[in-house]
Amino acid sequence: MTAEKQDLNKFRAEVSAWMKANKPADPGFLLPQTFMEVGSEEVLEFLRDWQRKVYDAGYIGLTWPKEYGGKGLPEEYQLAADEAMAHERVPIMLNVIGLGWAGPLVLKSGTDEEKQKYLKRILTAEDIWCQGFSEPDHGSDLGNAQTSAVKDGDDYVINGTKIWTTFGNYSKYMILLARTNPNTERKYDGLSFFLAPMDVPGVTAVPIQKITGEYGFTETFFDNARIPASCLMGEEGQGWRVAMQTLQFERSAEGGQATHYNFTPVTMGDLLQATENTTRDGQPLLKDPIVRDNLVKFLIEEKSLRLSATRAEIPALCQDYPFSLALSGKLRATEYFRRMRQYAISLQGGKGSLYVGDEGAIEGGFWQRAYFNNFSATIGGGTSQIQSNIIGQHVLGLPKS
């Protein structure tokens, strides 16, 4: 074993031990599985404290340079720490848009001043970040976004409405896609990208109740909101390119994230455990041949996801359809999780109709809520249907729809 490998293994063990020792006690509410499920101050502050603690212990932001709060280590270290967190199933890292998307973007393309200003406070979760891309009338068709940004002296004046803004009401900053020129030939060329403060007059984030009954994202109104012109990232008209770069980070097609630990895995192991004592027709559920067959199908699929993630790193095994595995990872995984959770509820019998809050609900209604919440992943970040278009066009070379 090489020295680096030894160091890495030692490090992994160290993180695991720390996580075991410091994993927070059950807070008395269902912990979010993704950052899109943070719907109350109570949950927010719990996770903010936890992220801070993990940062102070030295387990996120490992690849970021020291002068900006990181440790300047190779990517393998962060992956090892993330793995250890997933393995110990500790609560997720909260500030995902900062840690995973805006942070790497600032690191890659920001000025030194921007790096000084933003990066460390992302790591400590002092500044929460949100993303203002989607609009009420322009979701999948993001390139058509119409929120306007008009230069006025040293400011840009923002008008328009963003929607589905995760953390909209908790954020200090937003990565904002807005139109600086409404008259370009190509719709994309009129867009610009801003690192916009949320605490200026004229910005209102109104929480929207979600499918689960909780809150967690907002409709975000800009009414003559003035932000400093220095918030512009890149040049006017380059916004689409910067937004696509951000999506590269969001979809993990490019590295540099301060952590990838932004969801707690729910696996077949959990499902099987949850059904251990379930009976059907007075027999153990796991004796039913159709249930067994369905469960094995899920096991085969779940295993293929892990294997494909590994295979994606082996170029010789990815030559036939380049980018196939990289571009289909999100689609495959999120659709799998959705179907698996849906099936889990179908196995609960009468108890499947109980919800969070009912004392008889299996695991406190965990699966019901998990199934609903999973749509955040099949819709957010580009819907499954849009992913299929992308794969059809970019991997198989099929014509545009």
Place this chain on the structure above:
Amino acid sequence: MTREMNYALSFDDEQAMIMKSAREFCKGKSSIQDVRELLGSDTGYDKKVWKAMVELGWPGIAIPESFGGIGLGIGSLVPLAESMGRYMLATPFFSATLAAQALLRGGTQSQKEEWLPQIADGLIATVALLDSEDWGADTINCTAVDAGDTLKLSGTKWLVGDAGVAELFVVSVKYQDKPSLVLVNAGQFPKSAIQRHTLIDETKRAFKVDFSGVEVEKSRLLDPALSESTIRDLMLIGALLTAAEATGTAAASLDNTVEYLKSRKQFNKLIGSYQALKHPTVDILNEMEAARSHLYHAATIMGDGPLSDDMEIACRMAKAQATEALLFAGDRDVQFHGGMGFTYECDAQLHIRRAQWSQQQFGDAYHHRKRLASLFFD
């Protein structure tokens, strides 16, 4: 679930070389015209191509060097089989490989010394395992009984690959109430004992073989202590090779569909712009890719010894995933070609026929999932 899943998957430069040369070879030797020309032929393969394959050492690639092979292990068979499936290249390779594996895993030292070098040199051998339509049956109907110093066989085997050209048969029989394997030479029974099946996949050749009355020396029995596990392992290795071949054909079928979606116009638009066609085609890609991941995981962990639980899981998952992927690909290949898809001329028929063949070799998907369920839940 208490079982820890094995997720190992690696691929070294040597394997990449094999994959590359397998691609080039199969592509060069098996154009779709070549495939179609062989459909009506007697043996189903081109002797020159088989000879070239033997010269490359492929029949011996998984046979240890001490027995005249290349000794690259069973994992090296996966990229070969996949490429053969991709170009629908037919040869007795699968039959010979399975026979070699039977000998390697279950043969006596002298049997290995006698036969493995010959198979590595191109001797055509095959396995005769199935004597009903039921891959899951653990009974064997063919029998061997003592007749003085020899064994007398009786019973008929189904779907014996390449029996028309094979010189050596590894036959499963019940002997002294136990599953056993016995070697039979082609010369030991009349030609009339072999009857060719009419197969759904016209690129394949398989036969019914009546072994009744054949007498062999007792030294022709494979090691009795190993026979049961050898039969079990052969079924799994057969499933893995079928899965690899099917995955290759699923890619061929996908390419055939994509080609048409990019060239055929209706309503003034390329039909590939319709999502009702585009999205299922993406699903085919993803199912095929999932199959490939299972395959190369299996290739990573397989070894020459008796198969472990992890290996069994890998083979069964690969088979279940790959043949379902190909069934889906072939089915949509026909449908997405419209009227053209219904013709014999359209290559979709080759793929859909292969799909039906592959799903039934060494157990269908449901069969394997049933076995997996027992491994996981019982």
